[in-house]
Amino acid sequence: MPDTAPSPVITIGDDAPPVVVQERRILGVAASTWPKVLMPLLVGLLSLAVWEYLVRRNGIPPYILPGPLLIAQTMVTDWGTLSGSLWITLSISLAALSVAVLLGVTLSVLFAQSKWVELSFFPYAVILQVTPIVAIAPLIIIWVNDVKLSLLICAWIVAFFPILSNTTLGLNSADHNLLNLFQLYKATRFQTLLHLRLPSALPYFLGGLKISGGLSLIGAVVAEFVAGTGGNQSGLAYRILESGYQLRIPRMFAALFMISISGIVIFLCLSMLSHLVLRRWHESALKREN
Amino acid sequence: MTVLASSDAAAVRPDGQVARPVVRCRGVAKLFSNGTLALQNVDLDVGRHQFVSLLGPSGCGKSTLLRLIAGLGEASAGTIDWPDAQHDVSGVALPRLSFVFQEPTLMPWASAIRNVMLPLKLAGTPAEEARARAAEALRMVGLAAFENAYPRELSGGMKMRVSIARALVTRPEVLLMDEPFAALDEITRFKLNNDLLELWHASNFTVVFVTHSVFESVFLSQRIVTMAARPGRVIADMDVSAPYPRAVDYRTSPLYNAHCKRASEALERAMGHAIEAH
Numbered sequence A: 001m002p003d004t005a006p007s008p009v010i011t012i013g014d015d016a017p018p019v020v021v022q023e024r025r026i027l028g029v030a031a032s033t034w035p036k037v038l039m040p041l042l043v044g045l046l047s048l049a050v051w052e053y054l055v056r057r058n059g060i061p062p063y064i065l066p067g068p069l070l071i072a073q074t075m076v077t078d079w080g081t082l083s084g085s086l087w088i089t090l091s092i093s094l095a096a097l098s099v100a101v102l103l104g105v106t107l108s109v110l111f112a113q114s115k116w117v118e119l120s121f122f123p124y125a126v127i128l129q130v131t132p133i134v135a136i137a138p139l140i141i142i143w144v145n146d147v148k149l150s151l152l153i154c155a156w157i158v159a160f161f162p163i164l165s166n167t168t169l170g171l172n173s174a175d176h177n178l179l180n181l182f183q184l185y186k187a188t189r190f191q192t193l194l195h196l197r198l199p200s201a202l203p204y205f206l207g208g209l210k211i212s213g214g215l216s217l218i219g220a221v222v223a224e225f226v227a228g229t230g231g232n233q234s235g236l237a238y239r240i241l242e243s244g245y246q247l248r249i250p251r252m253f254a255a256l257f258m259i260s261i262s263g264i265v266i267f268l269c270l271s272m273l274s275h276l277v278l279r280r281w282h283e284s285a286l287k288r289e290n
Numbered sequence B: 001m002t003v004l005a006s007s008d009a010a011a012v013r014p015d016g017q018v019a020r021p022v023v024r025c026r027g028v029a030k031l032f033s034n035g036t037l038a039l040q041n042v043d044l045d046v047g048r049h050q051f052v053s054l055l056g057p058s059g060c061g062k063s064t065l066l067r068l069i070a071g072l073g074e075a076s077a078g079t080i081d082w083p084d085a086q087h088d089v090s091g092v093a094l095p096r097l098s099f100v101f102q103e104p105t106l107m108p109w110a111s112a113i114r115n116v117m118l119p120l121k122l123a124g125t126p127a128e129e130a131r132a133r134a135a136e137a138l139r140m141v142g143l144a145a146f147e148n149a150y151p152r153e154l155s156g157g158m159k160m161r162v163s164i165a166r167a168l169v170t171r172p173e174v175l176l177m178d179e180p181f182a183a184l185d186e187i188t189r190f191k192l193n194n195d196l197l198e199l200w201h202a203s204n205f206t207v208v209f210v211t212h213s214v215f216e217s218v219f220l221s222q223r224i225v226t227m228a229a230r231p232g233r234v235i236a237d238m239d240v241s242a243p244y245p246r247a248v249d250y251r252t253s254p255l256y257n258a259h260c261k262r263a264s265e266a267l268e269r270a271m272g273h274a275i276e277a278h
Ligand SMILES: Nc1ncnc2c1ncn2[C@@H]1O[C@H](COP(=O)(O)OP(=O)(O)OP(=O)(O)O)[C@@H](O)[C@H]1O
Pocket: B032, B033, B034, B036, B037, B038, B056, B057, B058, B059, B060, B061, B062, B063, B064, B065, B212, B232
């Protein structure tokens, strides 16, 4: 066993309880997780430092490329407007993601009930997926009077498919021997769904969720670019457009930064969720120990 | 036959039929949709409390027969009845049986005890009772300390024992086992063999045990049914007369050797049949 990753559980003999060796913890976090957090942070800080250095040394004007310090400063001074927009963009993406989860899971459960339902409807779900959102966003904005609602629909269209297709795949990939076992014990359809198909689908669903989390943010931003409507009810995409017109490039970068960071935070949260749910049993969340 | 306590312990008649069988197969055939004739004209009676092994080369239809007996899949011809079992309104038999698959077949997302509780949960047993009975079953297979371990965290033999505990927790009348120990090392297999015999001796359920090991079948069973392939059919049916409890000394006894020799001959004949059929 490598000494960098001490296994928490060591078994001796069968009937005796396992001997448990606790891993060392630093500030309440397992010692082996610290490098995973620190290394990416270090890389990030280094890149920002290089960026700042290059901007200063070459005297690049802020309206071409602002340095990270100026961007941070802008973020602080314009926090009032930007945070409002951030909130709007985030709430649209999260709402779209929630609806995508709700409809995606419901629909895939329906698909799992009968091969025919799946065969008949799945192609139409694919159409949703392959239609470029920028192409239909204007239509949706025209059809739906409410701007926020139309943005939500666009973000939902983008986020919906990965959840649907992954969950459908997961529901269909329950172990056949386990299916036989359930049949043997006279499980009802609902019991099989609840105790076998849904848990089998969980890793697939969570994989889809991770993709959709990022996509819902992209969907919300792209749709707002297309909509291009202003006012104090607008999200980060509009702030970028607006700053572009007004040549307030640092602010444009600040908004861009906030979008990226939101994306990263969404991804991290969903990864964390996935890890917490799967850590005891699924290969994807387990450390390979031998 | 043996010191077995059961009153109506099945006496096998020369034609392989049993006085009052738990399950009776008559002319069973299975034709798969790809045209493989996996079983043809199989007659098999299994007596109450009997420990029967199905022995045969790979591909002779042992698993297929066992699954048909379990009601997984339909026979293409013939009948499988359960004379003494309860029947539902449409006349389908509801024997109380359990199946141990060749692989442990555990739910990876559930702890050992939750896996064992599954059959009870599906039958609507109250959670508390189910938990107590599952804990008892795990204790019986020597895994009391591993109730909360996930399948991932158990060794191959331990997983198999969880699977056996899950089969036993419903207190089945018939236990169907499909090469349950095939993937295990010899020491574990011997231990599980002994444990299984002890359990069977104590609770007297009926066992149909599929194996391709002559030694295992002779050690465990009262009766060995040998099957040949292409098409799958029964070619020999022998009694293994040796008293229970059987332990290590039985494995080294001349009687054991004699039985092994007979069973090997039957198995060789089964292989010969298969080769002729080519
Ligand atoms: N689902 C299936 N479709 C088509 N043919 C099958 C199917 N399952 C089994 N067979 C065929 O039926 C025959 C018997 O298979 P079975 O699994 O019952 O053999 P077995 O005696 O259990 O062999 P083993 O000892 O290797 O497990 C084989 O020839 C196999 O190819």
